[in-house]
Every structure is written in structure tokens, then in C-alpha cells.
Amino acid sequence: MTAPGVDFRLFRDIDGVPLCPSGSVVCIGAFDGLHLGHRALIEAARASARARGLPLVVLSFEPLPREFFAQGAKPPRLVLPRTKIDGLARLGADVVGLLRFNAAMTRMTPEQFVARAVMARLAAREVWVGRDFRFGHGRAGDVGALRTMGARAGFSVHAIEDVTINGERVSSSRIRQALVAGELDHAARLLGRRYAIDGRVVRGAQLGRRLGYPTANLRFGGKTPALSGIYATFVHGVGDSPRASVSSLGTRPTVNGREPLLEAHLFDFDGDLYGRRIEVEFVAKLREELKFDDLDAMVEQIHRDADDARRVLGAAAATALRQPVF
Ligand SMILES: Cc1cc2nc3c(=O)[nH]c(=O)nc-3n(C[C@H](O)[C@H](O)[C@H](O)COP(=O)(O)O)c2cc1C
């Protein structure tokens, strides 16, 4: 996926040895979701980088600035860091910078950010951003300021137009809204694929098996997922074809759970999934998560959920909306 002769690399620090001494094409953004707008931007930058024989660098932030600035509970996010790194590599990034977003970074002026991240570290020849890109202390820097700095430092600035679907601007916040509202098809149109979460299967309380519904569990590492409830899903990564499944995403109030957990029960499957990387593709929302008085009542409902999911999935194409990005 990367340019010939360039090994993919990831860095976290804004300062350090120059990473691209012969120049680079740099794309900057939060990229939460890697939706159609993000992809249009990265693909345009990639084409230019390949034409010039320069490495494509994608600069992003971790935590996301909106997570850093949030008071109290973390705001929901669409993609976890690992998924974002994998997605950016598949889109052709040769280098990904997941800069640590911290108090020191919020104090940086736009000029300081450009001098350190874009020039000293990456020797940018081109910088690609969205039209409404803002950066630096108090969000003082915009595309105009970037152009002025580029004219002096020797890089050109490329701001792409909004990508719209049926007249609606594609944005991470609109996708988060659609997911919360259970409008999975709408989210999928803006993403260019069905919404999915991937991760490594961890061990849980081992209760699922006793209830007759073993589930492969994925954790969120302190991040807040963008949706909750019970879903008809396809699980990828177990054998060659997608596995029909019913999944629950939530804190499991019935068993006094605390942290959010994604649990997928695969139909007609019996095997060990611990440690395996799987991807859960959300097809339709079945209901909200509930607190049941006892486990029997919950299991009865899970039977109905499983029937509902099988019915929904029977009518849905497993790969209709999937893109090669993930
Ligand atoms: C289809 C499905 C629906 C679920 N719905 C709920 C629910 O509404 N409320 C709840 O507290 N837990 C719900 N759960 C989660 C169960 O509480 C959980 O799977 C069970 O506690 C087993 O946990 P374990 O995997 O850690 O053993 C659901 C699980 C599945 C598979």
C-alpha cells in the first residue's frame, strides 16, 4: 500500500529527528471515522504524493482534541486509534503522526505548530486540509494563515471542497448523530461503508456460556463508543466469510457492568476466539439496552433478539456496503 521502498512508520512526538528530509506531502485532520470526506482528502493528497515521488504523511491527534477539551465524560468517537492507524495505512499513508494532544500543544501558536510539526519534522512541500481546518492556540490558524506560512516556508496549501451526499455535508458529527439515532443506513451512506468496530477479543466473566449465549467481547480502553444498544451484525475475521451474529454494546446494567463492552454472539459457531482480531459490522439496530430484573428475563429477550437478527441479516447482503478500506 505504501510507496515503493518506504516502510510504514508511526510517530507520536511533535519534536524529534526529521522524518522526511527530502520533503513530504502532509495531510492534517482528526479523521474520526475515515468517512467519505476524509477519504477524498487523503486520496487527493496521495495522488499528488505519488506523482511527485514524495512520502504521504497523515498527521492526526491522540487523544482527539474534542476528547482533551471535554469536561467530565469523554465524548463519543467513531474509530479507536488502532483502527485509524490501520485505515490510514490502507489508504496509502507512508507515515502516520498521532501527535499527543496535551496542554503544551494547546498553547502552541499556529506558527509554532507549522515550524515544528510541518517543517522541522516533515519538510512539507504540500499541505492538504479540509476547507474549515483550524489549528493552533484558540483555533487561531486557518487555511488563509496556512497559505501565508506556506509561501514563506516553501509548501503549497490544498483545501478540498466539502464532500456531500444528497446535498448533505459528510461530517463525523453527523455520522455520530445518525448512529445515536439508530439510523445505521444513513451513517453507512456518509461513511461509504457500514459502521464497524474492530478489536481483539478479551476474556469476560464467562457468564455468557452458562446463559447459552457465549459472546466475543471487545473493550474500548477508556474511550466512549458512538452507539449503544442491541444490533444485528456481521462479524469478520472468523474464517473466510462474514458470520451472522447478534451483538450488544453497552454497560450491561443487568449484571451491574460499568465499562462499555461490545459483545458479539456468532450464530452456528462453537470455537475459541480469545485473542483474535475481529470486526463487528453493524447492520440494524434491534433495541436499546435494558436493565432486567433477573437473568432468565434477559435470556428470553436475547432469544428474541437472536431471531430478529437472523431475520434482518437474511435480507441484508453481507458485503454490500463494505469498502476495501477495512
Ligand atoms: C443479544 C444480547 C443482548 C443483550 N442485552 C442486554 C441488555 O439489554 N441488558 C444487559 O444488561 N445486558 C445485555 N446483554 C449482555 C449480557 O448481560 C452479557 O452478555 C452477559 O452478562 C454475559 O457476559 P460475559 O460475556 O462477560 O460472560 C446482552 C447480550 C447479548 C448477546
Ligand SMILES: Nc1ncnc2c1ncn2[C@@H]1O[C@H](COP(=O)(O)OP(=O)(O)O)[C@@H](O)[C@H]1O
Ligand atoms: N457462538 C459464539 N459466539 C461468540 N463466542 C463464542 C461462540 N462460541 C464460543 N465462543 C467463545 O466463547 C467466548 C465467550 O464465552 P463467554 O462465556 O461469553 O465468556 P466471556 O465472558 O469470557 O466472554 C468467546 O470469546 C469465544 O472464544
